[in-house]
Structures are given as C-alpha cells and as structure tokens.
Amino acid sequence: MIKLTFANSRLKRAYIALQAWKKAIYSDLHNVTANWVSENVYAYNGILCTPTHDNPKLIVVLGVYINHGDIAGYLPVELGLLTDLTIFHINYNWFCGIIPNSFSKHQHFEELDVSNNRFVGSFPDVLLELHSLVYIDIRYNNFEGPIPAKLFDKKYNVLFLTHNRLTSEIPDLCEWKCGKASPPPTPSKSYIQPPISKLPPSTPPTPISQSSPPLTPSTPTPPTSTLPSPTSQTLPPPTPSKSYTPPPTPTPLSQSSKLSPPSKEGKTYISPPFPSHQHQLR
Template sequence: MQIMSCISYILLLCLISSTNAQHPTREALELTIGIGNGSKVSKSSKACNLPLKLNCQLPGTHLANQVLKFADQRLALIYPVIQKFKSLITSDPLGITQTWVGSDICSYKGFYCDNPPDNKSAIAVASIDFNGFQLSAPSLDGFLDQLPDIALFHANSNNFSGSLSPNIAKLRYLYELDISNNRFSGPFPDAVLNMPGLTFLDIRFNFFTGSVPSQIFTQNLDALFLNNNDLMIRLPENIGYTHIFYLTLANNKFNGPLPRTIFRAFSSLAEVLLLNDQLTGCIPYEIGLLKEAVVFDAGNNQLTGHLPLSIACMENLEQLNFAGNLLYGAVPEVVCELGKLVNLSLSDNYFIHVGPLCRILMERGALDVRNNCIPDLPFQRSVEDCANFFAYPRFCPRMWSYNYIPCPHFPYASLIPQVAPSP
C-alpha cells in the first residue's frame, strides 16, 4: 500500500511539474521512486530503495522536435501533399521515399527547386524527375495537380496507374509532362487541351483508350508521343497545321487514309513512326516532301496501291518500312537507288516485280521482298493467294501522282512523265 501511495505521489508531481514548465526544450524530469519513512520524494531522494526511474516528458518537448522550418512558405504548403502521396506508395524497391523526410524538400530525391516566375526571390518545387524510380502508386491525383509551381514533371518507367485528374489544367507553369511507360488508363487526358504553355507531352506505353481530340495536333507542342496505347482517331486534315517536331502515333488504332497534309506536318521530322495502326487507302505523293526523314515506318497497316516514285526525293532516308500492307505493282528502281538507304522492308505485300537496282539491294541484304507475288523469287506467296488478291480491282485517286517526282534535280526526272500536282 505504501508503494502504491509513493508512486501516485510521484505521478502527481510529474503532472504538476509538466504543467508549470516554461521552456518546451527543458529536459524531462527524472524521478527516483523509493520507499522510506515518509520522507518527501525529490530528484535526489534516496528514501525509497525501489530501483525504478520514471521519465516525465515535459509538454512541448515532443512537439518541438517535430516543428519543421521551411525555406519558403510555398514549400511548407506542399509538404503535406508530398507526405500524403508518400503514404500511398505501395512499392519503392530503390528506397527513394526514404529521403522524403524533414523540411528540406529541395534535397528530396527526385525533387528540384527554383525561383517561380511570379516571384524571383521565392523558392518552390519547380521540377520533379521520377524517371526509372520503379515507384508504385494507385494514382497521381492529389499530388501532381496540387503542385502549383511545377514546370517539369517526368515519371517515365514507374508503376503509377489511374487516370490523370482534369485539375492538371490549373498548373499554369507546367510545360513538360512525361508519364510514359506506366500503367495509366482511361480516356485521353483532355485537360492538356487547356494548357497553352504545354510544349512536351509523352503518354506512350500506357493503357489509354478511346478517341484522340483532333485539337491536340494544333496545340503549341514541340513533341507529342502517343504510341503504344489503345487510342483511335481518323487522322485529321488539320494535322498538317501543326509545328510538332517529334510525333509518334505507332501501335494504336489510328485509322483512315494518310492525309496529304500529314507530310507538311512531318516535313521537319527525322523519324516518322506510323507502324501497327489501322491506316488505309493509298500513299500520297507528298511523302516525297519529307526531305529530313531518316526513318519512315508505316509497317503493318492496310495501305494499298503503288509506291510513289516521289520517295526518291527523300535523300536522307536510311530506313523505309512498308511491310505488312496491301501494296502491289513494281518496286520502284529510283527508290532502290537512294544513296543512304540501308534497310527497305517491303515483305508481306503483293509486289510483282523488282528490277536490277533493287536486286543489288537484295544481294546486300538491304531489301526484303519475301512473301510477295514476284514469280522468279523464292519465299513468295502462293499462286492462289496472289490470284485471289488481284481478282478484285483496286484503284487509287490521282493515279498520275505515282510518277511525279517533286525534286527538280533528280537525275531520271526527264525520263518520267510529269504532271504538275493539283493544288
């Protein structure tokens, strides 16, 4: 009974001492509990011999250790946003989030600070680079859209999922958005149409579905990467009015014919990737206007007709792929004479003839015409397969254009009938 009385007294003393504490950083009061002849209990008391020490934590001590001082109020505002997002991360194999501790947000791995445009003396998180971090989270909602000063957001090669919040349209400084190679789904993020400052959009290698608004091709973008999703659109004529320097549409469900204006859009591109879509119709002669193209890949579509002779004007072309289409006729000799061409893939079509220049490419392994209808070559389609294809006549509009070569200095131009193209 005396022991319990002593302990009760000490606990009361702790409470009184804590209540009267004036300095939150003051050390906790350590009391030695003892049993004696009714002597008072104090810090130095040895009246009780029970070997038990009680640490009384003074108020404010724990809180003081948790008070964070931020270099700028803008950082203080996004601290809880980051910590909430951190709590949602389900996998962090590289231990990235272990650095997301304390008030020095600018030292967190993947976070970069700078002066925001509206206040050059302020400090804010201006850039995030999570590329290759392998983080997993069910969504970016409540995180990306709550970073008001963000200008660049790169999150390539993670396992983020969900859809993009329409609230990202409120990010007034964001001009680069890369969420490629993740597990995002849902419709095309229309919010980007309301972001006039956006110049770089990369959503490739995700699971976005549905139609793509044609307005995206007239946005003020320098780069647009849409490939490897499940998106669809009939390529619009207004695609020719874009100034995009890097554009990839491959491995989707883009359909319809190649608009004549598409080659105005691609005129400055080094790589044009249209493979594994659902493109139909004939190839317009305007393909020859792609003077800068090094790679042109439209393999595995449903394009038909002849190869235009205008391809001979693509002087920088190194790789040309039309394999897996419905092309027929003769492989143009002028195309096989392109000086930089190292790979011409025309397999799985219905070509019926290759001339001597093209056969030289075949001997060098640069031309692949397997599985066509060329009578004297091995590895061709069966006679029955070829007969069934040609049993149905196929016509292309503007047939004259297949012989038109839009480069005036082409050495064989005078030998080919040329008709001025229609406007």
C-alpha cells in the first residue's frame, strides 16, 4: 500500500474530492484528467492552487478551470470538501445531473459557471446560501421551474439564466439593485433657477379699437432697375467690310437691242446697239 504525503490537511481533502470527481467522469476525450493520480494536487490539469485567504503560507485549491474540455460525467457530493474553492468554471462540457447541496460549504465561493452543459432539476437553491457569490452563469442547461424570489434580494455582478426552462417574472432592475425607486435627478449646481416671483411680468398686447380704421395693405413698390431700357439704345448700322464690293447694277436693254429671231440659214443676226438715222450702211 502506497502511503501518500500531503503538505497540509486541506490538500488532502482536495485530493479526496478530485479523485471522487474523476471516478464520476464517464468520458474524457482530451485526457484533461489524465494526470489526476498523485498527491500533487497543485499539478493537476485545470486545478488552480494558491495561498489560502487566512494563511499566505498555506497552499490550497482555489479554482477549477476545465472549460471546453468535452468531458461527460456528474458532480459528486465530495466536491464539498473543497472548502477554499473560490472559482468553479466548467462551461462547454457534457456534465449532467444536479448541483450538489454540498456546495453550501464553499463560503469563499465567488464565481460559478456551469453554462453549456446538461444539468437538470429545479434552480439550485444551494446558490442562495453562498453569500460571497457574485457571478452566476447557468445558461444552456435544462433547469426548470420557478426562479426563487430570494435570488433577486442579492446583488450580483453577472447573472445569466437564459436558455433553460425556468419561469417567473424578472423584477424591475431598479428595485432589484436599489430596493426602492430612485430619487428624482438633482439639478446641476452651475444653474439655479430664479424664483417665479422675481421674474419680470410680461406686457399684454394692446387691443385694437373698433373705431380705428381698418388697415389697408400697402402695394409693394417694384424695385427700380438701374439698367438702361433696351429701346433707348440706338445701334449704328453695320459697316460693310472693305473687301466687299457690291455688284454693278445691270443696264436695261432697249427694244432695238433685243435679239432678232434666227434666220433661216441658222445664223443669228444682232443689230447694232444704238442705230442712228444719220449713218447708213455702206
């Protein structure tokens, strides 16, 4: 029989708790818990060991981190032996069953993340007994039934309950955090509204007498244009270009200068342009 030696009694209780949890695991495809065999609990995969809260020289198990481990199993009651446990994160696995009531012994418990598993049953009332708990994430499980009203009497930094089969109404956010309605906003100190009695009175409008003549709308005067009228300007006639010469006026022909009809021989006879009786043909 092998005798195990532990640095302190708290590590011995942690060894017992983790060995019981390893036996409650049905499947560990990535061998996360393969080295959970010796008394060196501080060397286990996913186990965080640090000095205790009350004694800096005493090493204890402070946290569990086995997220995305693809591990199937359940949580045994022996996990209650981890009395110094502060953080418990086991999201994205295949754990089933319920949250054991032995978790009530974790008086330093601050964070619980069991989201994306297969836990069942009613809301784990054991969480209401953990006064240091400020982070709860139980999304994507199969919890069902009413949500305890006492859950909203506490102040949490994170509270995720969605994607279950839980019922009940969520109370008003202000009533949950403050316990009462918030007071009206206080005006800024840089602005002080003067009293109403010191405000200057407004002058009422003067009524229009019935004997006063009716108002005649004035005819708008069109704006005076400074541009000259287009008819007042006389444009000079266009000056012909020097290179242009008008054609000569054709001289009208007299009756005597008309073309005589063609002769029978096919020749054309043209009479002199200006016949005179003083000249005879020779």
